[in-house]
Each structure stands twice: as structure tokens, then as C-alpha cells.
Amino acid sequence: MKLLKLVPDNTNIRFLRWRVPFYVISSLLMAASLFLVFTKGLNMGVDFIGGQMIRVTFVQTAEAPVAQLREQVGALGYGEPTIQQYGKPNEVSIRMKLPEGAEADPGISDAMAKRITADIRAKHPDARIDGIDSVSGKVSKELGWIAFQALGFAALAIAAYIWFRFEWQFGVGALWSLAHDVTLTLGLFAVTQMEFDLNIVAALLTLIGYSLNDTIVVYDRIRENMKKYRKMPIPELLDLSVNETLSRTIVTSLSVLITLLALLLLGPNVIFGFTAAITLGIFVGTYSSIYMAAPILIWLKVTPTSFIPQETALDRQERLAREQG
């Protein structure tokens, strides 16, 4: 049987020749992402801003009466609801933020959810309430803080591990590529205004894990080659390492994408955002391990000597003794 080979043998693409333009592009994209996140903002879900998300299926109609629902829920006086279809046209999610100044009242989100569901049930006998997520102001603040901490600690812990296992330059490189991946993903969420909730934080953490997987495989090869080819100039050595691991990078990314695609197309609608975020992250993560994590080592002045075992005083004595015979 002839086996599939996605990357021909002896591939030698000079990836790093384009490192400066790619760094400029990536930095611009990161800046743009940050700018968007701060100006346009993320479309925060009820997990982080409080309020409720109510999923309703209109069992007997082909299409949910979205416009009428908007008016009906809006008339309750809590503000404008965001109504979206998900899955089938008769399935909608109704999202309500907490009204201004009501964050401090612990019972308000529950009272709103009760009233909205009762109102929908009363006016649409065929409405089936599929799910309610109702979060008060205090709890949502806590969840936001927890999510922020989780991301921060994960990034730092991982960077510390890499510093410990490799060299400090590698730790910085890994952290930089993580920052890149997370920022761009956030940027995408700011552009598309897809809902950003706790699930997306889980997706970001997963993405951090995956992107690092990639980075570490490349780094491991760089470390190995540094020991092997001590005289080789660093840019050349990085290119060699990336090329040597290219086949693995592509096969693994494809295998993860295959399963993600299945999840995206056939999986439950409720986790669509989650899967979409990870899928995007796979592309960004693969790119960043080649173009962000590797070239930074040049600028941080990694030298092969880092990985050559230093001669200890004891070794020296032994060597001298041996030389003297």
C-alpha cells in the first residue's frame, strides 16, 4: 500500500527568511485585536455580565416568532433582549442583560428569569423552555475574575515549566506565542461579536495547551539540533528544526482538525462557540509556533552553549588527572 505523504522528504523551506515581515504583521494584528477588544468590546455572555439566557423551542411552529418575542420581552421593562436562532429555525436563545444599576441586587436575575419564562409560557402555549442560565451580578463578577486568573496562572505556570526544562529564552518565546494566540482569538471574538462565556475560556485554555504542544515539539528539536550542530548559525538551525518537524506539525494539526470538524458540523449546537474558538486556535497556534516562538530565539540571542554541559571542578580534576596519565 502506498502511504500518504503530505510533506515530501528533504523539504527545505526557508521559513525564517520572512520572519521580520511576519513579526510586523502579527504585531499589527495583535495591536488591532487589542484595540478592538478595548473599543468595540467582547460580546460578554451572562456568565460574565449577569442576566439570563433562556433557550426556547417553539414545538409546533416551523419558525420562532422572533420579532414578536423581542417586542413581548422588551415590554417587560428590563431592557432590550438579544434574540438569536441557533440550530433549527424554531429554536431561539433569548438573552437579557441585567438592567443598569441592578448588579447589586442578588435576586434580580432570578426574578427576571421567572417573569420572562412565565410571560413566554402564557403567550405561547407551544413554547418549550429548554434551558435557563441565570447569573446575578455578584456571581458574574466572580466568574470573570476566576476566568482571568485561570488564564493568567496557566500561562505563567507553563512558561515557568519551559524555562525550567529549556532555557529562559524558550520560556519567553512560549509566553510570547501564547499571548499572540490568545490575543488574536480575542480579536476574532471582538470582530464577530460571537458570545464570550465560560466555555470560551475553557476553549482558550485548551488552545493554550495545544499551541504549547506545537511549540514544545519545535523547541525540543531546536534543543536537539543545537547539541548536534554546534557551529551552525542560529537562523539556519531554526529553519532546519522547523522543516524536520513540519510533517508532524501538519499531520497532527490535520488529525485534530478532523475531529473538531466533526464536532463543529455534527456536534451539539450548545457548544458551537466553544468548538469554533478551538478550531481557529489550531490555525493560529500552528502558525505561532513556527513564526512567533522560533524567531524570537534569534533576537533573544540563544546560543548553543546553553545546552552544552558545563565542565564542573570535579570533571576538570579528572580530565587533568587523565591527561597527566
Place this chain on the structure above:
Amino acid sequence: MLDFPRWKQAFYWSLTAIALLAAMPSMFSLGNLDWPKALPAPHINLGLDLAGGSHILLEANPEQVRRQRLDNMEEDVQNRLRRANPQIRIGDISTRDGTVNFLLADASQVDKARAEIEPLLNANASGAREWDFQVVEGNRIVLRPTKGGIDNAIAQAMDTAVEVVRKRIDALGTREPTIIRQGADRIVVQVPGLKDPAALKSQLGQTAKLEFKLVDQSALADDLLKGIAPPGSQFVPYADPSKYGAPGLAVKRYGGIKGDQLTNAVQSNDQQTNEAVVSITFDQQGGAKFAKLTSENVNKPFAIILDGKVLSAPNINEPILGGTAQISGGFTTETANQLAINLRSGALPVDLKVVEERTVGPDLGADSIRKGLIAFMVGTAALMAFMIATYGRFGIYACVGLVINTLMILGVMALANTTLTLPGIAGFVLTIGAAVDANVLINERIREERARGRRVVQAVDAGYKEASRAIFDANVTNVIAAVLMGYFGSGPIRGFAIVLIIGIVTSVFTAVTLTRMWVAGWLRKARPADLNL
């Protein structure tokens, strides 16, 4: 490389077998089959997002506990000093700035008063001081609760609240609810497969503090409209003001009865009006008090107060001596039944508010499982085809490892009695995708070593050895991310993290150790001169 001692093989196979056996019951139930009852059945629990049900986070207001302690202390102090012999007279008692504050009529009685009050200050079983006693300006006494005393009171109130919540939920007849205290002032309630979460919430939202107090008939109608009560009385609003001509009425501050001395409460119908009412039965002590109150106040109205609102204020036509009473107040059969349950379960020592709710209907849950399983199967099949197309025989080994990995995750989850959530299924699918990475690394490395001209066995050996470093580092970082996710995450995210962690561990075992054993076995037997890789 080729050397795999018998005992090692036996060990790996038995590890695999144990995990697979543990996975069987869950496989059966996911496929809607019955697992023989006679056999042990470690099970994976389905999370509420898959099984349907409600997760409700209740929060108490600690300020309320503090407030109540002050009020109780005020009443206790008054009773004690009044009953002291000779009586210790006080004026101007109040609770303010978080203290109970009063003037002694006679400054020389400070020591006597202190001796009287002393037992109230250390009511705590642990003996820690609960109140500080302070004398200001000679005859003003300030009782200030200590931090330990307040914390203790809140903790006790929360313990009682958990018990009350449990009784109420049990009365609803739901199966396997989980009720746990969380932090200082919260309670998590999880009820799987719940049909009507609204009923549960309204059941939990009622404090059910019942009081019977005499109506102060001297109150002026004008004052009541303004919400003002005469001295010694307090204004209490009506639960349903539209039925009466005033927003509320005045009741005597002291001499009432609390409804906590009940032995039973049931919903019934009034014999004359056929209105839904709640019949309550007092215990002996409560019955005696009730008899005394009613016989001393025949032909006067008394107010039935629930959670600080007047339900009704019937006239006492005759002394009620039998220890039973009827509570009326415009109930429907349902609300009367709900109140009966809540009275039987006891009043909540503190109001609870729903601060977070996650409810998933059973249809949505079932839909999620079905779609999740389909996505999983299609994804795995496609991935397997891809692996075999890329690595041939080595791809087949990877696929067998993958199947075992899947079953092992299920098995470990069942043995650890963990809960599978919707993000958990996503974690599952993702683990499958990422698990092959180890095989990819190894196989690519073997290809490389072959290209460098190494002989088959050496190339395979080097492939496993050289790749293992990167596999190790990559998996450790993944575990770090997953552990933090589990530590910080709540509910579903924790479920995802747990699957991820288990998956990382089992995938290293199946992708590295098991495949290596199989490859070694094949090399030993077939002794191929070249690899199709």
C-alpha cells in the same frame, strides 16, 4: 527494543483489561442497554447539562443573621432584667451601629446587670466569647458582638438552612438531589431530571417564618396609611393589600407566638368556606402558649404573619385549646400545599436568594448526548482512516491504541465516579485528536531515522526514544493547563478538565507503551527488512 519480558506484557494487558471491564457498564447504558444487575457496575454520572436538571446557587445575606442576633439579644436582655429580683430598670434600649445599647435607670446596678446578662454573652458551645460587654458614661451599656460570635452564628444559620432546604426538596419527591454548602454564605442545589424548576425555586425562595401576633386596635387609620404604628407596636404590611382598605396593620411587638413549635402542617379545606387553608398542629409547649394567648384575648383579632407580611387577621371567637390551628390567607391548593411543606421543614434561619441558575431541559440534554456521540463516532472514524492512510501498519497500531484509550477514559471515569458533562464530551473528542500526536511524533521520527540509513529495529527504537522527550514535555504542559482549568473552573468546565487530565494520562499509556509492545512483537516475529512507513 524487542525485549518485552512476559511480566511486563502481562502487566500492561491486565491494566488494559481492568479499565475495559470498568467501562462496560457505561457503554451499555449509553447504548440504552441493561447491564446485568448481579454484576458490579461502576458508572459514569451524566452531568445536568446532559441528563437535564437544575443547578441552583443560593445565597444568604449575612447582614440579616447579624440583624436578627441583635434583635434577639435586645429581647433577651429586656426579659432577663425585667425578671431579675429585684427588677433592674432600663430605659431607651435600641440596636444601633451593630450593637445592643441601653441605659440603666440606676448607675449603681451596673454590676448586677452584668451578672444577669453574663450567661447571654457566651451562649456558644465552644466557649468562645460571643459578645463584648462595655460600660460607657457610667450607666450606658453597649453589647457588641465579637467577630467569632458572628461567624459562628452565620455558620450555624447556614447549617440549619442546608437541612431545611434538604427537607423541602425531599418533600417534592425529586430523586438524588445534591445539596452542599459552598463558602461562608452559599448553598449549591443540584437536582437531576427536574420537570419544573420554577416550583423548586419558589419552594426555596420562601423563608416560612410564621408568627401569630395580637393586633393593636388603638392604631389610627391615618397612621396605618402612612405605615406608622403606635409605641410598643409595629407596622406590618398585608401580603395582599388590595383585599383590605389599608397597606398593613399594627401588631403588638411582644407577647406573640412563633410558628417554630409545630409538629405538623397539612393542606386542607375550610369546612365552612371551602377555601384552601393550612392546618397546623403545635407541640405541647406551643399548644399551651397558643391556648393561653387565645383564651386571654377572646373577641380580639390576631394577625397571622408569614415572612413579615400579614396573611390574615381573624377574630379569636373562642379559646383554641386543642393545639391545632388553621391558617387562612387566600391560598390556592398549590400555594397552601407549598406552605405546608415549608412549615413542616421548618423556617429558614435566613432568607435565601437564587444568585445563579443553570437549568437544562431533558430534551436539550438528550439531543446533546445524541449529537455528541455521533460527532465522536464520525470524527474517530475519519481520524482512523487518516492515520492508516498515513502510517499503514503503524497507523493501525495507533488506531487500536485509540480505541483502547477511549475505553480506558470511560473506565477510569467510571471507577473514579466522575461526571460526564457536555464540554466533557468535547474534551473527549479533542483528546482523541490530540492523542494521536504521540504516535505521529514517534512515526515521523522512525521515518527520519530510516531516511538517515538506520536499520529497521534501530530506527524504531530511536523513534520511540527520541520522541519521548517532546511527548513528555508537551503532556506536562497540557496537564498544567488542565489542572488550572479544573481548579478555577466551575461545573461543566471542571468536567472538561477532568476528562482532559484522564485522557492525557491514558493516551500516553496507549499511544506510547502499548503500541511499542505491539510493534516490538511484530518486529520479533516478522523481522522485516524494510518498513512501509
